[in-house]
Amino acid sequence: MISLAELGVLRDVRLLDGGRTAEVELTPTYTGCPALEAMAEDIRRALHTADPRLARVSVRTVLSPPWSTDDITEEGRRKLAAAGIAPPRRPGPARGPVPVALAIRCPRCGSTDTELISRFSSTACKALRRCRTCREPFDHVKEV
Amino acid sequence: MSAVAAALPLADDALVLSHRLAEWLGHAPELEEELALANISLDLLGQARACYALLGDEDALAYRREEREFRNLQLVEQPNGDFAHTITRQLFFSVWQELLFGRVTGTGPPAAVAAKAVKETAYHRDHAEQWTLRLGDGTEESHRRTQRAVDALWRYTGELFQPLEGLDIAMEPLRRDWRARIGDILARATLTMPEGPDADAWSAGAGRQGVHTESFGRMLAEMQHLHRSHPGAVW
Incomplete structure (x- = not known):
């Protein structure tokens, strides 16, 4: 199973508020990628499961710089x-x-x-x- | 005027053409082509959503505006017609969109959408170009239908070069490049570039001013019906 990081769509993960909030930046492969919402949901679930102290996970979509297939590891x-x-x-x-x-x-x-x-x-x-x-x-x- | 002003006409172009292409679902000549049209439709829907997000609530913008509030080109609202008609509309639009997005500079929000979409648009243009060559230089019937589509849609192409508020792009050089690209593709497809006017004499302004053609109202009625009847419906 390919991970979001290996696909190159996971841009950043930051912990704020002393580890109570996680901010994630996700970029779509194509502008209209219908899987984006499922990916965001998976990220929220994975982070909450990994760290029960997390009160909030926000997943933000970023477009710039545009994703390229060269970003696949x-x-x-x-x-x-x-x-x-x-x-x-x-x-x-x-x-x-x-x-x-x-x-x-x-x-x-x-x-x-x-x-x-x-x-x-x-x-x-x-x-x-x-x-x-x-x-x-x-x-x-x-x-x- | 801020660059965000350009987001509305660009989003409306993308949404309306996306909807037209989606009308082919279940009717395309072959399965692969149905997938291609659906994929292009989805890319355009993504562009529209990214632009609407800069302006406000995407559902309100897509489903609760009246015909006169839409700023899309008349070209993209034209009915699908036969397959040659759809492909010609796509060729005229995607060549323009690729040239336009390639010229959008800066780091503002619409520039990020353009920089992202220009890569997808290159595939849309290639798809339309390959089909134009195949249809134009194909059978007598496919040639006749494609030439008919080129002639019928030509009157909507002048509007492509109206200035877009918020984007500092010189439209005359864009028009020259567009005509050169289209001329080259049509020549290779053994089709004739129309010589008639590229705008209708009767059109009072056009799509960018909210003036639309007859079929657009019917398209909107269908597109907006569900949301207007069942506001906030989800599945």
Whole structure:
């Protein structure tokens, strides 16, 4: 299971009032991410469970700087692939005269012979692809 | 005037187009396309909510204003029509939105929304662009329908370049860039750029002044019905 920190959406956690209040900053992957409220609820529950002395947990949504797929940690990328979701490609070196699109690897069989079916999949942050080798469709976290 | 003034027209554009795209649910030509339109709709809804949050209560702004209080472009309220019509509307809007958001500078609240949304908008534009190429340079039927949509929606494009209060963006260079981008895409799609006026002679002002086209009232009636009948309803 990928954590919010590994996904790069957890920006800050602060303890105030001598540890009675927690302030959390959360950023959405996409502006309209419908999972944001569920994430905020999970954070509140996790913090209250971890520390029963907490009287208040406030989760604030921040937009700036915008989330990027580069914010996903190495461990996060590994867990995405293990869950059958192709992680975003890494940022390339400084852009040369000819843009080269790196192949996207099938998370099931490892083949790089994959094709795009749709730029938008089950959620806005993923594209739908198909592996030409093992024929399985899979989600790919598209780069932003 | 503070930059927050721009939040209302930008939010209304996003909300209204989001609602139009959501009308495709259950009717899109294929499942993948239905997901794509729903995803774009959701991104736009997110933009609208982020902007409304700067102004007040989002439900009151979305569900309790009258037609004349909305500041969205007439382009985004146009009915879906056929698929070519929807894609052309999306192309005109997303090319504009990507260019506009790329020019919003500063650190104020609308700038944070623009900096976030410009990345999503690039995917919306790419989606509309790829479909325009496929439809325009597709069959005789798809070409005919797409050209018809381009011609029919052209009259709503002049409004894209009205100044936005609170945003210090020169609209003439934006118009030149928009026309160059659209001209290039239409040419590659074997479509013809319209030569007619890009604004209707009869339009007294337009969406930015709260003057809307006939179908917008019906859209609002449907969109606001539940909230007005059952205020505060949740599930």
